[in-house]
Amino acid sequence: MFEQLESRLTTTFAKLRGRPRVTDADLEEALRDVRVALLEADVSFKVVRSLVATVRERAVGAQVVRSVTGAQQVVKIVHDALVEMLGSEAVPIARAERPPTVIVIVGLQGSGKTTSAAKLANLLRKQGRKPVLVAADIHRPAAVEQLEALGRQLQLPVRRVVDPARDAARIVAEPGGDTVIVDTAGRLHIDEAMMAEVEGIVAATKPHDVLLVVDAMAGQDAVDAASAFHARLPITGLVLAKVDSDARGGASLSVRAATGIPVKLMGTGEKLDSIEVFHPDRLAQRILGMGDVVTLVEKAQEVVDQKEAEEQAKKMLEARFTLDDFYTQLQQVKKMGPLGDLMKMIPGMGQLAAQIPTGPETERELKKVEAIVSSMTRAERADLTILNGSRRKRIARGSGTTVSDVNHLVKQFEEMRKLMKQLGPALRYHGPLRR
Amino acid sequence: MSIDSGLEKTRGGFLARLFGRTQEPEVTEEWLERLEEALLRADLSVSLVDPVMLQVRDVVREGRAKTVPTVLDAVTDALVQVLVTEERRQGGTPRVILVVGVNGSGKTTTAAKLAKRLKDEGARPLLAAADTFRAAAIEQLERWAQRVDVPIVSGRPDGDPAAVVFDAITAAKARGHDVVIADTAGRLHTKGHLMDELGKIVRVAGRAREGAPDEVLLVLDGTQGQNAIVQAREFTKAANVTGLVVTKLDGTAKGGAVFAIANDLRLPVLWLGVGERPNDLVPMDPRAFVTAMFERGREGRPAGRPVRTSDERP
Ligand SMILES: Nc1nc2c(ncn2[C@@H]2O[C@H](COP(=O)(O)OP(=O)(O)OP(=O)(O)O)[C@@H](O)[C@H]2O)c(=O)[nH]1
Ligand SMILES: [Mg+2]
Numbered sequence: 001m002f003e004q005l006e007s008r009l010t011t012t013f014a015k016l017r018g019r020p021r022v023t024d025a026d027l028e029e030a031l032r033d034v035r036v037a038l039l040e041a042d043v044s045f046k047v048v049r050s051l052v053a054t055v056r057e058r059a060v061g062a063q064v065v066r067s068v069t070g071a072q073q074v075v076k077i078v079h080d081a082l083v084e085m086l087g088s089e090a091v092p093i094a095r096a097e098r099p100p101t102v103i104v105i106v107g108l109q110g111s112g113k114t115t116s117a118a119k120l121a122n123l124l125r126k127q128g129r130k131p132v133l134v135a136a137d138i139h140r141p142a143a144v145e146q147l148e149a150l151g152r153q154l155q156l157p158v159r160r161v162v163d164p165a166r167d168a169a170r171i172v173a174e175p176g177g178d179t180v181i182v183d184t185a186g187r188l189h190i191d192e193a194m195m196a197e198v199e200g201i202v203a204a205t206k207p208h209d210v211l212l213v214v215d216a217m218a219g220q221d222a223v224d225a226a227s228a229f230h231a232r233l234p235i236t237g238l239v240l241a242k243v244d245s246d247a248r249g250g251a252s253l254s255v256r257a258a259t260g261i262p263v264k265l266m267g268t269g270e271k272l273d274s275i276e277v278f279h280p281d282r283l284a285q286r287i288l289g290m291g292d293v294v295t296l297v298e299k300a301q302e303v304v305d306q307k308e309a310e311e312q313a314k315k316m317l318e319a320r321f322t323l324d325d326f327y328t329q330l331q332q333v334k335k336m337g338p339l340g341d342l343m344k345m346i347p348g349m350g351q352l353a354a355q356i357p358t359g360p361e362t363e364r365e366l367k368k369v370e371a372i373v374s375s376m377t378r379a380e381r382a383d384l385t386i387l388n389g390s391r392r393k394r395i396a397r398g399s400g401t402t403v404s405d406v407n408h409l410v411k412q413f414e415e416m417r418k419l420m421k422q423l424g425p426a427l428r429y430h431g432p433l434r435r
Numbered sequence: 436m437s438i439d440s441g442l443e444k445t446r447g448g449f450l451a452r453l454f455g456r457t458q459e460p461e462v463t464e465e466w467l468e469r470l471e472e473a474l475l476r477a478d479l480s481v482s483l484v485d486p487v488m489l490q491v492r493d494v495v496r497e498g499r500a501k502t503v504p505t506v507l508d509a510v511t512d513a514l515v516q517v518l519v520t521e522e523r524r525q526g527g528t529p530r531v532i533l534v535v536g537v538n539g540s541g542k543t544t545t546a547a548k549l550a551k552r553l554k555d556e557g558a559r560p561l562l563a564a565a566d567t568f569r570a571a572a573i574e575q576l577e578r579w580a581q582r583v584d585v586p587i588v589s590g591r592p593d594g595d596p597a598a599v600v601f602d603a604i605t606a607a608k609a610r611g612h613d614v615v616i617a618d619t620a621g622r623l624h625t626k627g628h629l630m631d632e633l634g635k636i637v638r639v640a641g642r643a644r645e646g647a648p649d650e651v652l653l654v655l656d657g658t659q660g661q662n663a664i665v666q667a668r669e670f671t672k673a674a675n676v677t678g679l680v681v682t683k684l685d686g687t688a689k690g691g692a693v694f695a696i697a698n699d700l701r702l703p704v705l706w707l708g709v710g711e712r713p714n715d716l717v718p719m720d721p722r723a724f725v726t727a728m729f730e731r732g733r734e735g736r737p738a739g740r741p742v743r744t745s746d747e748r749p
Contacts, residue, residue, distance in 0.1 A: 042660035110539030141578035149570035219660025221688035
């Protein structure tokens with residue numbers, strides 16, 4: 001999700017940055033591009049209209065036109081407007097002071113409620129809670145059996161109901177766990193009888209969290225539907241489902257903008273552990289092509305020691321990064337997962353990632369790099385300037401490659417360092433390493 | 436897409452002619468903005484809406500059209516034209532229909548409704564439960580089969596979906612069914628291995644009966660936005676889609692993403708899902724579909740659909 005919106009805006013901003021001074025016409029063109037990019041990403045028509053108006057107003061107020069830093073300012077204004085739209089803090093799932101915590105999952109048909117309920121149970125259990133699932137979708141054929149099958153996979157209890165409101169309340173009174181997750185039937189927001197049913201469930205179970213599941217592929221109607229749900233139910237959070245699609249996700253984000261309900265979770269796959277806590281600030285940065293360095297750093301933390309990771313990130317930004325560090329990282333990166341996935345998190349690499357050939361060829365390339373670097377001495381890795389012709393020959397021989405392979409790697413590495421040097425200030429400015 | 440042809444027809448209905456042109460409201464800037472809003476809110480792609488609005492503004496500025504009905508008719512005609520495409524399905528016996536799409540779009544429900552419809556028209560359909568992946572997907576279609584009283588061939592959970600389709604076609608031949616409707620697992624078009632699996636189902640169907648499947652119906656959730664276009668492209672690549680079904684149009688969503696699909700891929704929209712009851716599948720009527728886009732809110736349902744009451748739910 002979101003990649004295409006990211007590359008679209010990156011192109012717009014690159015164009016703008018290329019201008020020595022921003023003219024009125026440049027600004028209008030950029031705003032037109034932003035509008036089309038957002039609409040193509042399914043951002044709600046109304047949200048787009050107000051976002052473009054806000055950006056124009058602020059750009060005029062900031063006198064970006066003819067200013068030397070005009071382009072950067074516009075990017076910043078769009079960035080801030082998007083962050084406002086997304087919200088900035090991650091909001092956790094409720095935890096009642098006196099158990100059980102009750103969570104009711106609602107949404108349109110086919111949005112992904114049942115799977116989300118099971119994934120949430122799985123996530124909470126990992127956090128040390130004792131979830132109980134309630135199969136309150138008595139309408140869709142075999143919906144109860146579906147949740148029961150998922151419960152069996154997770155080895156978590158699933159309770160049946162006959163009258164959803166009455167029986168769910170009974171289960172809440174005697175849960176046999178500390179968190180009750182109620183999966184309800186899919187319904188249309190204009191279906192009076194069905195909306196009354198879910199109101200009844202909420203009234204009877206007094207939930208701490210009412211989560212509305214929104215399909216990441218949803219279109220313009222999502223805001224109306226969500227607003228209608230919110231008008232009848234105290235929705236406390238959104239779950240974005242099917243984020244692993246290539247949808248640009250604008251509608252689901254517009255729901256946040258239009259209703260103020262925070263996105264709490266996102267579903268990223270069909271497996272029962274494919275669920276993640278939502279970090280809006282990181283997302284805005286990624287959409288703007290600034291990458292998700294925080295996620296990258298966190299991912300690294302799973303395999304790397306935290307201090308070391310921070311030190312390396314700092315080195316990278318200050319361009320003190322050596323081939324030795326690179327080699328250590330390469331080893332760690334190999335543990336972290338497919339290269340393409342990681343690339344997407346690196347600033348400005350979103351588009352590049354799409355072009356990176358993954359598979360055996362890349363693996364071969366990486367092996368070569370590894371062989372070359374491991375044939376270098378520590379001193380050579382720390383300071384590439386000492387690499388004269390004979391050293392290069394030795395390295396080539398030692399690694400079973402050619403001198404031109406060695407030259408190529410050295411050149412690439414120098415270029416990367418230059419790039420990091422340029423990006424460094426921007427990254428620090430946007431503060432992705434804050435936490 | 437051009438709105439010119441629509442402008443050439445004589446304008447206005449009987450009443451308009453009776454009361455004269457003066458009764459027709461003039462196009463104002465505010466109305467133009469509302470028109471654009473209606474199109475965008477219906478999930479029409481901005482790449483279609485922008486050129487249409489440019490044309491509309493041109494003809495209004497040049498005085499070639501002045502009144503709301505004139506412009507609306509012209510836009511409606513242009514949109515209807517986009518939806519008129521050729522049928523692609525082939526024929527064979529038993530006719531094999533594969534139902535495909537992303538997760539939760541309405542495949543299983545559509546498969547059952549279609550079986551009911553074909554049975555009511557005198558055919559002898561056989562359902563095939565080839566979603567062996569999702570929990571309780573087989574039970575779901577089995578319930579539906581019972582409800583619409585159509586026989587079914589089921590796979591085993593985690594079994595090979597292609598084998599289920601093969602078995603169903605073979606069983607249809609043996610038992611004299613003239614049409615097989617196979618429900619498949621929901622899959623995101625971004626998952627290469629699942630799309631390959633779909634390709635395999637298609638190939639194996641061809642082994643069970645030369646030329647099968649005759650129809651590959653892509654079920655699109657009408658509440659989805661521009662991603663539907665990518666879905667159509669990818670599913671067509673993997674499984675040669677022959678037609679579209681747009682579901683959940685009994686809500687307030689309009690399914691306007693199909694215009695770009697029809698425009699780019701020339702795929703016909705064949706059926707509309709308008710509810711969760713067995714009879715809630717209606718043949719596509721392009722004009723009614725377009726007209727519905729210009730209606731807001733609750734009245735958005737396709738023409739002639741009654742409002743559902745709760746006791747009619749499945
Ligand atoms: N309101 C409405 N609901 C529909 C329509 N078609 C399907 N549904 C509902 O949407 C939900 C999902 O439908 P399914 O038929 O299970 O969808 P599917 O594509 O088979 O789902 P998976 O197999 O899980 O990918 C169910 O609750 C259906 O009752 C429709 O036209 N209108
Ligand atoms: Mg299904």
